[in-house]
Amino acid sequence: MRGLTQLILLLLAMCLSLWLVLGFWPLGFSSRVGISLLVVILSGMKGYLLWRKHNRNALSQGQITDSTLPPEDFQGAVVLVCGDNDALFSASVPFRETRQGWYLPVETPDQLPLLAQHLAAERPALIAQISLLMAIVPEQHQDRDDFKQSLRTWHRAIAQCKGWLAGLPPVWVSTWVSPPSAPLAEPERWYTVTYVQKGVQVYEAGSGVIPLGQWSQYQNAGNSQERLSAAFWIESLHSWLKVYVQSILTQCQGEVTALNPCAWVHCLTPVTGSHNNLWQSHITRVTSLTPVVTALQDLLPLPDVLLSYQPRRHGVSRLMQTWQMAGILCGIFLLLALLASFINNQRLIQSVGDHLALYHRLTGMPPEPKVHARQQLRADARLLDNWLRSGAPMRLSLGLYQGMRLIAPLEAAINSWAPPPPPPPVINKIIQGPKTIRLDSLSLFDVGKYVLKTGSGKVLINALVGIKGKPGWLIVIAGHTDDTGDEKSNQILSLRRAESVRDWMRDTGDIPESCFAVQGYGEIRPIATNDTPEGRTANRRVEISLVPQANACQAAAIPHSSND
Structure with missing residues (x-):
């Protein structure tokens, strides 16, 4: 559908260009024909390129189905989940919809620009609602170099989405790690760091937002020891992210600019990890303790609590984009047509003015040049009178026609002089008769x-x-x-x-x-x-x-x- 819309806009642009060249612009016949042929050829080449591009994009986006995309009137946030997203989505349902958002997995970095391009083509109204979530599960990585290389690849892929998503969308990092001890039956809890609030904030169902220090030192809570352990775990996780993640994303990679996430989100929940992973190595080095590797039975929770804090803008639907582009094309055509009409009227005024100046400059002796000039004025007057009766031609119209004010000077000049009568026959020799x-x-x-x-x-x-x-x-x-x-x-x-x-x-x-x-x-x-x-x-x-x-x-x- 997107390719068809572009072809319709291209056809509109070609028709307006031909109308401008053939109906308004002050050109000769050969110039009009040549430019018209050039416009048709260029439009045909552009249409062919659009057709090839549409087919190529259709092949590259063959794995992206519209059934996984949110509807165009979706009001929540659209989150593209990059990185370690295997534990967030099931094989049967390739997306997750919550009350506030629509989460789409991105399998590989190469797929991210294609998905962004597909969303821009099929859901342009949702562009302003898109954000990128870098999902990180430290317990699933064993090699530090491989992990850093993966982050750099995702960094480049995110930077390639600028052209399709109207600039770089909000990027935030979410981390899931196993808690320091066996979890109790507690509500879902998130630990966040944003550019709006200082320090780590704790989001807990039924408790609102509480700073981490105040939350961990809350004396009336029965699980104060677990809170202190969780606070220590979060601080250790921050130091790990600073070394392994932040140092990679905030560095420039050639022409790829640095990436500064707008939020860091952490969740302490049982995570299926591998032995001797990066997180275990970090905790062992810091605390001399070895985290227990657990097996995850369900999907990891989604950081839905932060979606309401994401910046929101009003998007433009695909139909509105089409009408805007059509309006821009018509506006450009109208401006150029007005300019051409102004030039044509100035040429008409100059032509009639030159004929009047020549007519007034001639003295009438001999009368032949002035007679010819008077005939030209009569031809101009007849042409203007025809336009007055039947309407001015299109190239002089659009409210800029100036021929009506030229009729009176022409008639006055025509009536101001009349050619002298022919001389009587000259009798060279008179022979006197008898009388x-x-x-x-x-x-x-x-x-x-x-x-x-x-x-x-x-x-x-x-x-x-x-x-x-x-x-x-x-x-x-x-x-x-x-x-x-x-x-x-x-x-x-x-x-x-x-x-x-x-x-x-x-x-x-x-x-x-x-x-x-x-x-x-x-x-x-x-x-x-x-x-x-x-x-x-x-x-x-x-x-x-x-x-x-x-x-x-x-x-x-x-x-x-x-x-x-």
Whole structure:
């Protein structure tokens, strides 16, 4: 189940990565395809490694069954019993459950990291409740070097559990030795040394916690001699542990740090031992007495009284770990997507800003570059308008879209300029026909105006007798002004006056528009000096000429031939 959860999280991470690359990150098409393929390949390799690791762990943990593990909602302490645990567990039941704890035996040092890894995978909520108990039965060891080597091996195995158990869990040492004399029918009693309390404390059912010195000197007890002997036995055991155990665990072994147990627990109970063991040698050397080797009939008692004093933390279940990891992946994706959306919006603002700057920098002379720039602004405006109607693309969204505030500057810039109208046809050479009629502008228009005055029709009718559209002839109407005012205004005024005359002739004489050509010369073709009023009056004129030109006035030929 743990391997399946990791594969699901890997698939989620791959999908979010592809979504980020293809939907948000500002990359080119080839870059997106390349990175997407790389993400898929790396995800496939990681999935293969997870699958192999899962199978390898399944083989190495084949002897660990979930039936021996505590349930995931177990509220008590989970104790991994290392060292001399043969006398603590039976062959039929590979674990022991008490009111306050769940004890699991660890057969060999090599099995301890595997069991820790299996617990982390299958019972992650119980990680904070795990502690390591180093069980020591001194009467079962005969060789000092073998015993020290065994402790060093367990020390290294305990240090390897850090990565699986969220750091080094609480480690405590429990010792069982036979009492100095035949035991009486007394309640179970434990002698402890912890970092919280000074000296040896005695835990006895029904009596609470009493310091060893006060307990051994209790006068009202009927077994005061046995208490003094037990106190002496415990002190001897402390000296033995200091030489054989503490000196090994509290030393560094290369990269393996020193191990300082949080508690030392001792129990005086009949223990099955071997002859000439380390404990006998120590007691004989200290007291010249030889402990009696007894045979144990039942399992050794468990130090359950100390479990309530173990540090407790709140663990995280496997489901919660999965949701936390999924939340972390989604959070990373959201942060990167927001960053990509911000970059995309900044690029949009910069692109439109560059188009606007180029448009405003162009003067319009010649008009072609500014026309092209104006077309680009129109394309930008259409794109932003489409996004306004149908919604911005995903790569610009997530609440960071900036395109709406760009629409108004674009429309203002587009409407601020219009391309000039195409220039009228240029007549390079005018061949004067038989008639050129010259009309005074003041007889037709008011000063500075180009709208025909009331009554100007009589002047035009009298002056234009004989002027009519003929195939192959072009009626050229040219407007002229004096030099009063600026040159550009005079040119526009002369053109508009020529157009007014053309419109009157076209509408009155039913002459097709293709028979006309208009030109406004302004002040550039004077016929008299502009220094006198008479000269300026002569220069303000409208001239009408018939010019031969092929394919001119073709529409006029149709009604003419029908009259014939």
